[in-house]
Amino acid sequence: MQTENIPKGVTYALATAIVASTAGAASKLISGDVPVPVIVLAQYFICLLLMLPWLLKRSASSLKTERLGAHLVRGITGWLCFYAYYQALAYIPLVEATLLRNTGPLFVPLVVWLWLKFKVPGKSWGPMLLGFAGVLLILKPDFEGISIWHIVGLTSGLFLAFSMVGTRALSSTEPSSRIMFFYFLISFLCSLPMAFLSWKVIPLWTLPYLLYVGASICITMWLYTQAYTWARASVVAPVNYCGVVFAGLLGWWGWGHIPDTLAFVGMALVVAAGLLSIFVNSRPQKETAPLASDEQKRPSAT
Numbered sequence: 471m472q473t474e475n476i477p478k479g480v481t482y483a484l485a486t487a488i489v490a491s492t493a494g495a496a497s498k499l500i501s502g503d504v505p506v507p508v509i510v511l512a513q514y515f516i517c518l519l520l521m522l523p524w525l526l527k528r529s530a531s532s533l534k535t536e537r538l539g540a541h542l543v544r545g546i547t548g549w550l551c552f553y554a555y556y557q558a559l560a561y562i563p564l565v566e567a568t569l570l571r572n573t574g575p576l577f578v579p580l581v582v583w584l585w586l587k588f589k590v591p592g593k594s595w596g597p598m599l600l601g602f603a604g605v606l607l608i609l610k611p612d613f614e615g616i617s618i619w620h621i622v623g624l625t626s627g628l629f630l631a632f633s634m635v636g637t638r639a640l641s642s643t644e645p646s647s648r649i650m651f652f653y654f655l656i657s658f659l660c661s662l663p664m665a666f667l668s669w670k671v672i673p674l675w676t677l678p679y680l681l682y683v684g685a686s687i688c689i690t691m692w693l694y695t696q697a698y699t700w701a702r703a704s705v706v707a708p709v710n711y712c713g714v715v716f717a718g719l720l721g722w723w724g725w726g727h728i729p730d731t732l733a734f735v736g737m738a739l740v741v742a743a744g745l746l747s748i749f750v751n752s753r754p755q756k757e758t759a760p761l762a763s764d765e766q767k768r769p770s771a772t
Contacts, residue, residue, distance in 0.1 A: 501556065
């Protein structure tokens with residue numbers, strides 16, 4: 471068993487948050503010149519290209535699966551998560567879109583209960599309710615500041631939860647490389663029709679940003695795998711919320727977005743809810759809802 475190295479694990483986790491935040495900023499930067507469906511299509515095309523060396527070393531039989539339905543659910547919800555996130559980024563501040571997407575772990579108990587019919591321990595519902603109280607403050611209590619794009623951003627968190635639970639369910643029988651391949655392929659195919667309908671000439675200056683947005687998924691997957699290799703989940707997972715801080719700084723620097731007091735309180739509640747969720751689910755409990763406890767400790771890269 472590998473010796474735990476907390477500083478190294480935290481460093482990798484911080485790098486994960488930085489890459490994810492800067493990729494979100496890159497998408498927001500080019501969204502005025504590149505339609506969101508095209509950004510999503512380019513992202514998954516680049517991911518498939520990066521998997522090409524792995525594919526060339528494998529036989530066709532290595533891609534055979536008996537769980538195509540689960541792959542479809544995981545792939546479609548993962549695609550919807552990014553599509554909704556990038557759409558929200560184009561219209562609302564970076565920090566708000568990032569935080570709404572990071573509500574994914576808070577949705578996990580609900581998804582586990584609705585989809586997999588597991589009994590979720592009562593203690594898992596408290597952090598979820600606290601987190602959504604924070605979301606309401608971000609959206610403003612009187613709803614004067616709410617827009618449809620805030621709702622779209624929140625749905626990216628819901629789809630992220632489905633994707634997380636689907637990934638965990640598949641990992642019991644499928645190797646991670648096969649899960650990634652089907653995810654990228656299904657998402658690419660889902661992206662094609664909408665990208666075709668909204669296609670326009672892509673400015674050359676946006677190409678480096680498109681490349682980075684696409685590569686960022688593979689980079690973050692590698693980084694958080696390293697983080698979890700060197701440190702336990704209860705140490706690594708809280709660092710993931712640093713991505714909200716980085717997104718706030720990038721939003722302030724790039725677009726002059728400064729959240730108001732209520733939004734700051736709401737963000738604090740969401741982060742606190744995420745940390746509380748990690749704490750309560752890291753304690754020993756009966757195996758009544760294994761996915762709920764395990765997935766809430768995982769980072770929300772995809």
